[in-house]
Amino acid sequence: MLEIYLTRHGATEWNVENRLQGSLNSDLTERGVRSAAALGRRLSDIEFTGIYVSPSKRALETTKLIVSDESSFTIIDDLNEISFGDWEGKTREEIELKGKEEYDNFWNRPHKYNHLHHNGESLAAFKQRVAVAMGRILSENREGRILIVTHGVVIRALMAFFWNIPPEKMWDPPIIHGTSLSIVRFDGNHFEKVMLGDTIHMK
Structure with a gap:
């Protein structure tokens, strides 16, 4: 049996400013640092057989606050957040000046x-690269416990991979907050939901 622990990076300055990050980066806020450290304490007794991380600085910094041994990290480029192209770094208001319909659609x-x-980046291409990343991770881990530190939309794509969720249901609850914890068990054939989007360590 393989247990997959999933978390999103901690809150960032652009999260607070309501700016799209995508493939760009923004630094963690004090709250983001605190919540990542709290998740680290929550998981401190767990021995992970693999730790997989997005190459984004905000994900890497979050991982360092959860697990101090950087030598145990495996960075996978395909775990990076979806690219929003020209929208990245812009606020909702700035995006809606020219792209209100598509922003609303997303x-x-x-x-x-x-x-x-x-x-x-198209949702189809994005979901495909995330599926490739997860396929690699599963091929390297048949049992044990692994940690994946990534991004909000990536976690949604992983959930779609696990349970064949269609695009129109992509944003169905639960909300995936920064440093929330999700746990999924994989027996080699099926993915079982254990916990999704839990934030008890942040209270």
Whole structure:
């Protein structure tokens, strides 16, 4: 049996400013640092057989606060957040000046989202690369406990991979907050939900 522990990076300055990050980076806030450290304390008694991390600085910094031994990290480029192209670094208001319909589609009707006019990454291509990353991770881990530190939309793509969730259901609850904890068990055939988006360590 393999236990997969999933978490999103801690809160960042751009999260607070409501700016899209995507493939760009923003530093963790004090709250983001505290919540990552709290998750580290929560997981301190668990021995992970593998730790997989997005190459993004915010994910790497979060991982260092959870697990101090950087030599145990495996960085996988395909765990990076979806690219929003020209939208990255912009606030919702700035994006909606030219791309209101597509911005609304992404968050409310993702199956209708069109990435082309702002040079973003398509949801199909994004989900495929995340599936490739997860396939690699599963091939390297048949049993034990692994930790994956990544991004909000990546975790949604992983959930779609685990349970064949269609694009129109992409944003269904639970909300995946920064440093929330999700646990999934894999017996070689099926993925079992143990915990999704838990934030008890942040209270």
